[in-house]
Amino acid sequence: MSVPGGIATLSLINATAGTSYGPTMLDIILKGEAVALAATVAALPDPGVPASRGGPVFGPPYRCPPKLWGVGLNYVRHADDLGVRQPTDAPGSYLRPPSAVIGHGDDILLPSQSQRVTAEAELGVVIGTTCRDVSPQDAESVIFGYTTVLDMTAEDAIRVNPRHIPWAKAFDTFCSIGPWVVTPDEIPDLSAVRISTVVNGKTIASNQVSAMMYDPYWQVGYFSGGMVLEAGTVIATGTPGAGVIHDGDTVEARVEGVGDLCNTVRLKPAQ
Incomplete structure (x- = not known):
């Protein structure tokens, strides 16, 4: 997830905020967590969510779309x-x-x-x-x-x-x-x-x-x-x-x- 200063992984957000979103993008979609996740990130003090730096490795958002x-x-x-x-x-x-x-x-x-x-x-x-x-x-x-x-x-x-x-x-x-x-x-x-x-x-x-x-x-x-x-x-x-x-x-x-x-x-x- 893009945050001020860089990119924060979902696991990092969960660890910082004490939440349990996901753990995958598809889970966030299926469980309707997008709005709550955005609110959680917005409420964290800057830089409350440390950002990953140095070029993260990306995959597809998820590998098995239902259709x-x-x-x-x-x-x-x-x-x-x-x-x-x-x-x-x-x-x-x-x-x-x-x-x-x-x-x-x-x-x-x-x-x-x-x-x-x-x-x-x-x-x-x-x-x-x-x-x-x-x-x-x-x-x-x-x-x-x-x-x-x-x-x-x-x-x-x-x-x-x-x-x-x-x-x-x-x-x-x-x-x-x-x-x-x-x-x-x-x-x-x-x-x-x-x-x-x-x-x-x-x-x-x-x-x-x-x-x-x-x-x-x-x-x-x-x-x-x-x-x-x-x-x-x-x-x-x-x-x-x-x-x-x-x-x-x-x-x-x-x-x-x-x-x-x-x-x-x-x-x-x-x-």
Whole structure:
């Protein structure tokens, strides 16, 4: 958790305040502890919560989201990238397995089954309340916060046949999440948030939430229609554009006001 002067781990906050929050981010979401935790931290005297310094090691906020939805072709440019027609009735979508999840600083592993893998930056929506049949107008009330997502695709597979998209998205390490979850009160204007895909320091694509065909609130309504979205579900809301990645590349997802997420691309795990 970010505090004045640095970063405080949850265990450090609990030890300082005599509380028992968590112990994981998913526990905080499931138990509805975010408001109480924020109040506890605010009430501690500065510097009552010592901050971790020297570069903490980050993982994903949690590794097993109850559901992990991905949204495709939600910006016009991304449809152009793939040479396909822009959907006009609803965005493309897919579910991914927890084995795809990695965090900030972890390696993206290129599978031998693909010769063209792309990476794309996205805004992630984290559901905070188990819900079903939520209207877009009420969507904000069930959102715990926002995170940064790097979404990988075996693009050559879906160019052969779009029906391959669940497989093309499901390889191990193909969905990086984190390092932060930012609560909605920290985002004064969600529509103005800018999302950028960066490969080796070069911005490949960049656009704002306002340019989405279907905004995050609409997506919460759409995916909750007739289906339970459990607390902790993550929806990756679509990318302004993807970049081809190769062994040794550094890939970043930058979401203004939410966080920067960075991963290195490898052909195989480090020995």
